[in-house]
Amino acid sequence: MKQFISLLPINIFAFFEFLIALPQAIKISIENDEVKYIKVVCKDNCLLLKISSFLTKASIAGLTAGSFVFIKESFKDNQKILKHEQVHIKQEIKWSILFPFIYLYYYAKIKITKSGDPYKDNPFEKEAYEYGKVAPTKKS
Numbered sequence: 001m002k003q004f005i006s007l008l009p010i011n012i013f014a015f016f017e018f019l020i021a022l023p024q025a026i027k028i029s030i031e032n033d034e035v036k037y038i039k040v041v042c043k044d045n046c047l048l049l050k051i052s053s054f055l056t057k058a059s060i061a062g063l064t065a066g067s068f069v070f071i072k073e074s075f076k077d078n079q080k081i082l083k084h085e086q087v088h089i090k091q092e093i094k095w096s097i098l099f100p101f102i103y104l105y106y107y108a109k110i111k112i113t114k115s116g117d118p119y120k121d122n123p124f125e126k127e128a129y130e131y132g133k134v135a136p137t138k139k140s
């Protein structure tokens with residue numbers, strides 16, 4: 001509960017994403033791993049993850065916003081991705097309301113300076129991918 005409150009500003013934003021995902025949600029559960037989160041398993045072709053993939057030009061299987069982790073059905077038990085998303089929750093707890101702004105700052109900076117891939121080279125993503133590597137699933 002304390003964690004949910006510390007993520008409240010982001011959770012308010014995430015709630016709108018939740019409304020987009022809800023019609024295509026298959027299973028919603030509260031998970032308690034390294035951090036507590038609400039896992040929303042969506043259909044593989046769900047609109048929310050399609051939009052995310054379009055915006056990042058990457059194949060997005062999971063998305064974190066506040067206490068919500070949205071994940072495609074075929075990746076619902078993929079520990080590598082779930083660990084990756086939990087790193088984002090920790091980042092959100094650390095940076096609170098500043099998180100989306102700093103994330104977008106790096107995204108824009110990389111894009112404008114053409115210094116790499118705005119998504120994959122984002123320091124927040126690098127940290128999450130680095131951590132996700134330790135999970136015992138095949139590297140994609």
Ligand SMILES: [Zn+2]
Pocket residue numbers: 084088124125128
């Ligand atoms: Zn990520």
